[in-house]
Amino acid sequence: MSASTSTTKPTDARSLVAKLWNYCNVLRDDGVSTIDYVEQLTYLLFLKMAHEQVNRPFNKATELTDVAKRWQVLLDSDAAALEDAYRETLHDLGQQPGTLGVIFRKAQNRIQDPAKLKRLIVDLIDKQEWSSESVDVKGDAYEELLHKSAEDVKSGAGQYFTPRDLITAMVDCVQPTAADTIADPACGTGGFLLAAHRFISGHSTHLNPDERAALGEGTITGTEIVDGTARLAAMNMLIHGIGRPDGESPIAVKDALAEAPARHPSVVLANPPFGVKSSITVIGEDGRTGRETISYNRDDFWTTTTNKQLNFVQHIASMLAIPGRAAVVVPDNVLFEGGAGETVRKRLLNQFDVHTLLRLPTGIFYAGGVKANVLFFDKKTARPGQPWTDTLWVYDFRVGQHFTLKQNPLRREHLDDFVACYRPGEPRTNRVETERFRPFTYDQLIKRDKVNLDITWLKDPALDDADSQLPPEVIAREIVEDLEAALSEFAAIAEALSGPKDTPEQN
The missing domain is CATH 3.40.50.150 (Vaccinia Virus protein VP39)
Structure with a gap:
């Protein structure tokens, strides 16, 4: 098996979003809504990032090895076999505990044209080295994708999206610190939790290693009742450096x-x-x-x-x-x-x-x-x-x-x-x-x-x-x-x- 290679490195979140979002217009003609498209990107991005993590030089054994292999299977499958391989991957990972289970729980393939799914995997996702991008670029790009999906009134996705500028003002007033534990019992796509994390990171210049570790795992948690929204929140947190792909999810689905x-x-x-x-x-x-x-x-x-x-x-x-x-x-x-x-x-x-x-x-x-x-x-x-x-x-x-x-x-x-x-x-x-x-x-x-x-x-x-x-x-x-x-x-x-x-x- 050959490791995937990177040939494109967008320099900022906007170019990354433009690259991914342009393909949404192609899929919309097949009945794939904007929120469905973002969900499919979430599944594929997780698999690609797991593949990158496992295939890093000198990387030790990781619990994501089996997940990484799934990405390689999708890359190696021709269009005829791809749909079955993708469906099997979504089903199997949805049975796993922790972050894996939250992101893939009840996941379904919404892209019915195997050729278009293959193009999304090979030409768009695989050619980008996601792990090499900074948290800000990846995180801002994913937030922008969520923002775009919220604008699709027909999908109803906007009901889970609080205006980020309002969130920022609220967090600026509350002023969370590294000593706080922070929660949102109806977290939607995780906007409040990420704003709190960003505020603490930006205003705490002297975090000790324990505080920094806690900020990434355990200090910030959310609850979301809707499976699809919870998966977007879990991925949003993960791509911003909160939680671990092979660990317990900071988002509880209940x-x-x-x-x-x-x-x-x-x-x-x-x-x-x-x-x-x-x-x-x-x-x-x-x-x-x-x-x-x-x-x-x-x-x-x-x-x-x-x-x-x-x-x-x-x-x-x-x-x-x-x-x-x-x-x-x-x-x-x-x-x-x-x-x-x-x-x-x-x-x-x-x-x-x-x-x-x-x-x-x-x-x-x-x-x-x-x-x-x-x-x-x-x-x-x-x-x-x-x-x-x-x-x-x-x-x-x-x-x-x-x-x-x-x-x-x-x-x-x-x-x-x-x-x-x-x-x-x-x-x-x-x-x-x-x-x-x-x-x-x-x-x-x-x-x-x-x-x-x-x-x-x-x-x-x-x-x-x-x-x-x-x-x-x-x-x-x-x-x-x-x-x-x-x-x-x-x-x-x-x-x-x-x-x-x-x-x-x-x-």
Whole structure:
């Protein structure tokens, strides 16, 4: 068997992405979606990188030897035999534990034309020496591929993709360190975890060997319920130097809400899935049972609800270590919904230091109809009889801000003022009130109807100034997003009203 050789070395991530992405247009005519294409690249890149690792000069025996042989089999197979060899490889590796199992679990070949699959393997993947590229080039290239796949609205991939500039601003505020353990219970493609890793690496110039090793394996973990998304996250982490291809994956594939957390990280960064109705019901300490046929007993929760976001807020509150800090993207309904929502907000304000709320503008998420916020809160040692929240600072970045995904996308500099007002690393007593940044005391918050945290005071200047009317396309987009949000809420209400009634427990 001959080792593969490298004849092309793109000098940056952009040229690498262009090289790989151009072939997507060829496959699209065969019905291969952008997200399917990225999945196939993930399988093949893993095999090629394993092959490179095993065939390095003076390389010792490795657990990836059998995996590396699979790549050589694909290279040596003619078009007629390639499809069967590829299918067998995906099936066999999907049965393995650790990172291998996460990346190849339930993997399928979506490229039905053997000649095109052969070209992808031989002409595109094999001619690139992936191991010789820096982590930044490989990592940035893979992130760009994920970004491109998120733009494919039909595939729905965007629902797992949080805008990277928003993630960066959140991480800049939380400021994780090498001493932290970091987790995301709904990690999608791993954007928060990678941003935290990048922040620590860039701000910790004196990491000792143990800290550097922990940063690459064990310190940063995520949970993702969807197999396909989990494989993208695992590969994203691996290609950025987090985890080992022959070791335990930093990404767990499971429903994070199904059981009480076994680990208690000091930092949680998350954008839980949007949508009101959950596929499960959680039984909280109030003992109430929801309408779903599948129930999970979580006595570490404050209340029972089928609202996924409220359950994730409770889960994150439960999983945080003491001391711990969290930054979580939540839709508007988490801030104003009554019943379970009011219970969660009261408990959160009382038992946690809920110190900052960022109201996000519309038009920044790939999922339509999203009105969201970022909630920052800290977990500290209990102090009975006294609420932990003293002052909630609200930054209104929604009023007067109008973004679109392509013509006017959100960029990191748009959040510079918020981060400056947040004053990362400083005592919150140093904060200064501005037009967009206002403090609200615990007493003010608890007296609001249903402890409603959906607080606004600014008026959109475009509504009063005839000379500053918004472009028609922006107005139309905002109308569509408002309608989509309303329809989502009505659909959830209708589903709840038509759901099955509670039934007695079966012995």
